[in-house]
Amino acid sequence: MNDTGKWVITGEKKVIMGLECTKATGVIRNKKCTVWFTTELKGGYGPYIMTNLPGPILEKINEEDGFRTIAYEILYYSLPIVEPAYCKKVFRRE
Numbered sequence: 001m002n003d004t005g006k007w008v009i010t011g012e013k014k015v016i017m018g019l020e021c022t023k024a025t026g027v028i029r030n031k032k033c034t035v036w037f038t039t040e041l042k043g044g045y046g047p048y049i050m051t052n053l054p055g056p057i058l059e060k061i062n063e064e065d066g067f068r069t070i071a072y073e074i075l076y077y078s079l080p081i082v083e084p085a086y087c088k089k090v091f092r093r094e
Contacts, residue, residue, distance in 0.1 A: 006028075007025070007026035007035070007053060008024060008025050008026060009024045009053075010023045010024065014036060016036060016038070016058045016059055016070070016071065017058065017071065019038040019040045019041065019058065020040060021036035021037060022036065022038070023036055024036075024037060024053060031062055031063070031064055032062075032063035032064060033061065033062055034061045034063060035053070035060045035061075036057065036058055036060075037053045037055045037056060037058065038055045038056060039055040041056050041074070043055070059071070
């Protein structure tokens with residue numbers, strides 16, 4: 001099962017790395033979390049599997065243990081997608 005969280009978006013705002021972010025609270029995999037996401041960037045990306053918010057997550061806080069994840073750099077270009085070597089099929093010649 002792919003649990004991307006159930007979120008309540010609040011009206012609270014703060015700035016992270018020059019981008020206006022909105023606070024959302026919710027539960028993911030039975031853990032209460034607070035996240036700050038921005039709609040100033042495209043996509044709904046986040047740490048781990050949190051992909052169902054209207055913008056990328058720049059900060060995440062686990063309420064139970066206080067563990068915090070925060071973005072520190074935004075790159076405005078995409079990296080090439082490279083297939084890992086362990087995914088390639090090996091054919092035997094006979």
